[in-house]
Amino acid sequence: MGQMVRYEDDFEADMLEDTGAYYSRKASSWIEDDSCPDYMLKSEECLKKERDRVSHYLHSSSETKLLEKVQHELLVMYANRLLEKEHSGCRALLRDDKLEDLSRMYRLYCKIPRGLDPVANIFKQHITAEGTALVEQAEDAASNQASNAPGVQEQDLISKIIKLHNKYIVYVTRCFQNHTLFHKKVPHELLVMYANRLLEKEHSGCRALLRDDKLEDLSSKYWLYCKIPQGLDPVANIFKQHITAEGTALVEQAEDAASNQASNAPGVQEQVLIRKIIELHDKYMEYVTRCFQNHTLFHKALKEAFEVFCNKTVSGSSSAELLATFCDNILKKGGSEKLSDEAIEETLEKVVKLFAYISDKDLFAEFYRKKLARRLLFDRSANDDHERSILTKLKEQCGGQFTSKMEGMVTDLTLARENQASFEDYLRNNPAAHPGIDLTVTVLTTGFWPSYKSFDLNLPAEMVKCVEVFKGFYETETKHRKLTWIYSLGTCHINGKFEEKTIELIVSTYQAAVLLLFNASDRLSYSEIMAQLNLTHDDLVRLLHSLACAKYKILSKEPNTKTISQSDYFEFNSKFTDKLRRIKIPLPPVDERKKVVEDVDKDRRYAIDAAIVRIMKSRKVLGHQQLVSECVEQLSRMFKPDIKAIKKRMEDLITRDYLERDKDNPNLFRYLA
Amino acid sequence: MMRRSASKKAGQPNSTNPIPYSPSDLFRTASSKASSKEMERIDNLFYSYANRSSGMIDPEGIETLCFNMEVDHTDVRILMLAWKMKAEKQGYFTLEEWRRGLKALRADTVSKLRKALPELEKEVRRPSNFVDFYSYSFRYCLTEEKQKSIDIESICQLLDIVLGSQFRAQVDYFIEYLKIQSDYKVINMDQWMGVFRFCNEISFPDLSNYNPDLAWPLILDNFVEWMQAKQS
Numbered sequence: 001m002g003q004m005v006r007y008e009d010d011f012e013a014d015m016l017e018d019t020g021a022y023y024s025r026k027a028s029s030w031i032e033d034d035s036c037p038d039y040m041l042k043s044e045e046c047l048k049k050e051r052d053r054v055s056h057y058l059h060s061s062s063e064t065k066l067l068e069k070v071q072h073e074l075l076v077m078y079a080n081r082l083l084e085k086e087h088s089g090c091r092a093l094l095r096d097d098k099l100e101d102l103s104r105m106y107r108l109y110c111k112i113p114r115g116l117d118p119v120a121n122i123f124k125q126h127i128t129a130e131g132t133a134l135v136e137q138a139e140d141a142a143s144n145q146a147s148n149a150p151g152v153q154e155q156d157l158i159s160k161i162i163k164l165h166n167k168y169i170v171y172v173t174r175c176f177q178n179h180t181l182f183h184k185k186v187p188h189e190l191l192v193m194y195a196n197r198l199l200e201k202e203h204s205g206c207r208a209l210l211r212d213d214k215l216e217d218l219s220s221k222y223w224l225y226c227k228i229p230q231g232l233d234p235v236a237n238i239f240k241q242h243i244t245a246e247g248t249a250l251v252e253q254a255e256d257a258a259s260n261q262a263s264n265a266p267g268v269q270e271q272v273l274i275r276k277i278i279e280l281h282d283k284y285m286e287y288v289t290r291c292f293q294n295h296t297l298f299h300k301a302l303k304e305a306f307e308v309f310c311n312k313t314v315s316g317s318s319s320a321e322l323l324a325t326f327c328d329n330i331l332k333k334g335g336s337e338k339l340s341d342e343a344i345e346e347t348l349e350k351v352v353k354l355f356a357y358i359s360d361k362d363l364f365a366e367f368y369r370k371k372l373a374r375r376l377l378f379d380r381s382a383n384d385d386h387e388r389s390i391l392t393k394l395k396e397q398c399g400g401q402f403t404s405k406m407e408g409m410v411t412d413l414t415l416a417r418e419n420q421a422s423f424e425d426y427l428r429n430n431p432a433a434h435p436g437i438d439l440t441v442t443v444l445t446t447g448f449w450p451s452y453k454s455f456d457l458n459l460p461a462e463m464v465k466c467v468e469v470f471k472g473f474y475e476t477e478t479k480h481r482k483l484t485w486i487y488s489l490g491t492c493h494i495n496g497k498f499e500e501k502t503i504e505l506i507v508s509t510y511q512a513a514v515l516l517l518f519n520a521s522d523r524l525s526y527s528e529i530m531a532q533l534n535l536t537h538d539d540l541v542r543l544l545h546s547l548a549c550a551k552y553k554i555l556s557k558e559p560n561t562k563t564i565s566q567s568d569y570f571e572f573n574s575k576f577t578d579k580l581r582r583i584k585i586p587l588p589p590v591d592e593r594k595k596v597v598e599d600v601d602k603d604r605r606y607a608i609d610a611a612i613v614r615i616m617k618s619r620k621v622l623g624h625q626q627l628v629s630e631c632v633e634q635l636s637r638m639f640k641p642d643i644k645a646i647k648k649r650m651e652d653l654i655t656r657d658y659l660e661r662d663k664d665n666p667n668l669f670r671y672l673a
Numbered sequence: 674m675m676r677r678s679a680s681k682k683a684g685q686p687n688s689t690n691p692i693p694y695s696p697s698d699l700f701r702t703a704s705s706k707a708s709s710k711e712m713e714r715i716d717n718l719f720y721s722y723a724n725r726s727s728g729m730i731d732p733e734g735i736e737t738l739c740f741n742m743e744v745d746h747t748d749v750r751i752l753m754l755a756w757k758m759k760a761e762k763q764g765y766f767t768l769e770e771w772r773r774g775l776k777a778l779r780a781d782t783v784s785k786l787r788k789a790l791p792e793l794e795k796e797v798r799r800p801s802n803f804v805d806f807y808s809y810s811f812r813y814c815l816t817e818e819k820q821k822s823i824d825i826e827s828i829c830q831l832l833d834i835v836l837g838s839q840f841r842a843q844v845d846y847f848i849e850y851l852k853i854q855s856d857y858k859v860i861n862m863d864q865w866m867g868v869f870r871f872c873n874e875i876s877f878p879d880l881s882n883y884n885p886d887l888a889w890p891l892i893l894d895n896f897v898e899w900m901q902a903k904q905s
Contacts, residue, residue: 647891647894651890651891655822661863661866666867667888668888
């Protein structure tokens with residue numbers, strides 16, 4: 001300590017000052033007389049000499065200070081004047097391809113903080129100017145040649161640009177030691193320059209070609225741009241924007257059409273939309289394979305475009321619901337799509353492809369399951385094979401867990417048929433047990449099927465016996481299983497003995513329960529019916545409406561208004577008749593959308609909880625943002641979780657002592673075992 | 674000659690050897706006599722407020738105490754006193770807690786207790802103590818055994834008492850928000866601590882440095898959104 005003080009104070013300080021003064025004088029005269037290369041040579045020499053000086057007779061601690069001083073006087077003070085020298089400065093060296101001199105320039109300036117910035121700038125400007133000149137040349141030539149050989153000029157230009165690019169890559173490696181400042185600028189500048197001008201050309205640019213379906217031309221564009229590093233990025237971008245625009249337009253069209261049509265044909269527009277989206281997908285997939293050689297960049301562009309508009313809502317229905325409804329229409333008997341088996345298979349295949357773009361996959365699953373249940377339970381499924389086929393395709397995409405419940409549902413039906421056969425055997429063998437009515441029971445495995453509310457409906461006596469008998473049978477088959485009866489899903493065939501003729505009515509169990517009341521009473525009030533059956537107002541109104549105010553008036557209502565009110569009276573309408581011997585009295589289904597959304601939200605809460613716990617259990621300690629992003633990633637296969645929802649679940653988990661916030665860092669969380 | 678080492682069995686009083694008195698011992702005995710006198714006074718004061726059957730000072734007793742100290746029973750200083758005592762149950766002081774608090778404050782009469790309040794307040798408001806006091810005040814309000822959250826109404830009152838003087842604007846707006854929102858019916862400790870951190874770190878009312886992507890409790894994210902909607 002303090003040993004160098006004399007050296008530094010009494011000698012070094014003065015030496016540095018004098019050195020500085022000396023070089024300052026030299027520099028001021030050299031800068032006037034010398035060319036940039038010569039000046040740089042001299043500077044390099046000087047620096048070398050000073051280095052030698054230090055090693056010969058100075059203390060090593062002086063080296064840095066001395067060189068800095070020299071650099072400052074020679075290079076920093078005159079940086080501008082040196083680089084900008086008209087005939088020999090940086091620009092001139094680039095122009096005349098003086099790689100040696102440029103290397104020296106790099107060597108000298110790389111040691112100076114921010115010393116390379118002006119050099120890099122000049123480099124960038126130079127390349128930009130050369131590239132722009134090429135583009136302008138090509139444009140002039142093209143306009144002169146009219147539309148004779150439009151592709152030729154472009155091809156020529158592209159190859160010139162590639163040459164330019166390669167030339168300057170050599171500079172970056174040989175002169176500028178691959179320094180990041182220089183490396184970035186080269187491809188970026190070229191790209192910005194030509195991409196915008198060429199691709200955006202109004203009549204022959206990329207957008208125009210897409211618009212006019214010029215697949216051949218797009219193909220040649222692909223071959224051109226693929227040679228340029230990152231050359232395909234702008235092309236893929238335009239492709240993606242084009243598809244997004246077309247898709248969004250389709251959605252908007254459907255939205256408008258749906259709102260105009262009122263409730264005339266609800267759902268028709270939405271079905272048409274799905275068809276159109278499928279067609280759009282087919283069209284642009286062809287582009288990807290034919291024009292863009294299946295390049296991942298374009299697959300990605302297609303995917304991202306579809307993800308944008310495939311997740312929009314149309315007149316209140318989410319895309320998940322629309323797609324599920326579309327499937328329902330194909331798979332059910334008498335659906336709006338009358339197609340051959342092959343056509344159905346093909347369509348299902350395409351539907352599954354679209355499904356990949358939907359972010360709320362769990363919502364689709366729930367809607368699909370609800371509609372599948374209706375198809376299976378009311379015998380509306382057109383073809384078992386198709387049902388299984390789509391489930392297989394969905395399983396391939398999302399894994400077995402996604403489709404396990406649905407597959408269970410389909411299997412349940414097969415088992416139920418077998419079970420029914422056993423039940424019928426049982427009845428044959430126990431004639432005394434027979435309830436007097438033909439009874440078919442479908443036993444469902446609770447976990448597979450959507451949840452249904454079961455009401456304590458007061459069954460008519462005839463039906464009570466049926467239930468008892470079946471229970472007796474079922475207990476012989478299996479113990480330890482509890483049967484819960486879902487009357488809302490049952491169907492009844494009832495003979496209505498009307499004056500003119502007896503007609504067989506196909507009604508739901510609830511409707512049957514209402515009708516059977518009139519076996520005992522001629523006239524019943526709303527409240528009496530309510531009391532006898534023990535239903536909610538909403539359900540009862542629906543039921544009575546279907547029997548007294550709809551197409552087939554099995555009951556007559558007093559007063560004879562169009563809606564049901566709680567003060568109405570009902571009577572069996574013996575005057576009713578129809579040309580058919582058997583009619584189905586439909587019961588309009590309850591809107592399931594609200595319940596589906598509620599159920600899915602509930603499941604999502606559990607899923608988020610599970611994901612958070614899983615992640616924290618393995619990481620033990622994790623920052624908030626990381627936890628959120630990992631959570632989103634884990635769940636992305638089924639849905640896109642709302643960040644707020646994740647935060648809410650985290651809070652809940654903190655309250656339940658699964659997690660705690662770190663005492664010192666509020667953004668860090670800890671797993672509590 | 675071997676020295677016989679004086680050995681005493683531990684715990685056995687040796688009645689043959691009188692306890693030697695040194696000057697320091699005299700002093701110690703005098704001060705311990707004084708402190709046991711003080712403790713006696715403290716205990717007596719306790720029993721003057723305590724409920725005969727439970728042996729604790731109950732809410733009624735506390736109200737009387739407050740009346741005598743000329744401090745409102747909802748005053749923050751009573752909460753501070755509870756903190757000093759490390760009282761566990763809201764509305765009640767046990768003998769041990771009472772002793773702990775009054776001994777620390779060196780008060781053995783009501784008047785000395787009253788005079789100790791300003792100093793106590795200063796002590797609590799010191800940044801190193803205030804966080805502890807703040808979290809204590811939440812725990813103090815948990816009345817049931819497994820309770821982890823406090824209802825909105827009580828939280829509003831508590832916020833006003835504990836943070837009102839220091840962060841008037843934030844507290845007023847936040848209370849307004851709590852009353853109109855319906856997402857949360859109760860507040861837990863984590864959210865409670867979050868509010869304090871919010872008052873300390875976030876510039877108000879511009880909220881310019883608030884980042885909802887960080888781990889702020891959701892209720893604060895919602896509060897900020899509500900404030901920003903109000904301000905635009």
